[in-house]
Amino acid sequence: MPEVKVFVNGAVHRPGVYRVDPADRLEDVLAMAGGLTQDADPSSVNPALRVRDEAHFYIASVGETPPVSVSEPGAIDINAASAQELQALRGIGEQKAGDIIHYRDENGPFARVEDLMKVSGIGPKTLEELRPLITVR
Numbered sequence: 001m002p003e004v005k006v007f008v009n010g011a012v013h014r015p016g017v018y019r020v021d022p023a024d025r026l027e028d029v030l031a032m033a034g035g036l037t038q039d040a041d042p043s044s045v046n047p048a049l050r051v052r053d054e055a056h057f058y059i060a061s062v063g064e065t066p067p068v069s070v071s072e073p074g075a076i077d078i079n080a081a082s083a084q085e086l087q088a089l090r091g092i093g094e095q096k097a098g099d100i101i102h103y104r105d106e107n108g109p110f111a112r113v114e115d116l117m118k119v120s121g122i123g124p125k126t127l128e129e130l131r132p133l134i135t136v137r
Contacts, residue, residue, distance in 0.1 A: 002020070002022065002053070003019065003055060004020050004021065004022050004024075004051060004052070004053045004097055005017050005018065005019050005020070005054070006018055006029055006051050006053070006054070006056070006057065007056045007057070008029050008030065008033050008056075008057045008058075008059065009056075009057075009059070009063070010024060010040075010057075010058045010059035010060055011036055011037045011039055011040035011041070011059045011060065011061045012030060012033040012034060012035065012036060012037060012040070012059050013033060013035055013036075013037060014031070014032075014033045014034040015033065017031045018032045018033065019112075020032070020051050022051070023050070024050070024051050025047065025048055025049060025050055025051065026045060026046065026047045026048070026049045026050075026051060026057060027047035028051075028069055029051060029057065030045075030059075036059060037061075039061045039062055040051060040059050040060070040061060040062070041059075041060045041061060041062045041063070041064065044059060044060035045057060045059055045060075046065030046066075054137065058101065066083055069124070075132070075134055075135040076088075076089065076115070076133060076134050076135070077134075077135050077136065077137045078100065078103070078104075078110055078112055078134050078135070078136060079104060079109040079136055079137060080137070081100075083097040083098060083101055084097075086100055086101070089130055089133055090129060090130075090133075091129060091130070091134060092130075095121075096119070096121055096122065099120055099121065100116070100117050100119050100122075103118065103119045108135070109136070110136050111136065112136055113127070113130075113131060113134055113135065113136055114127065116130070116134070117134075
């Protein structure tokens, strides 16, 4: 079985890197981290998310905005997402999802999120709307 490690920090009792089973969910990682602290905002995360290798889960405190550098838990990897997963993103319909996959197939994986603007029909405004929802692994 492949090794899966995730990083959790913020409003948890024991922030750190945890080795988990690929079938685990964020709630399992939170239990390993000693649970949420008293000031944690439980609505800042989805505990039902499946974990992925190299994921970073930041647990915000009530009233806090997570750091910009942290990808949203469960962010869609645009290098691995299916057309259906891409279409779940606001503003990405069947045609744009197909264009993203075609670009990726023809040019290789995206090196950074900003490279998504190389796909026809995706400009700075769309990128900024998608930025918290997507990642590149």
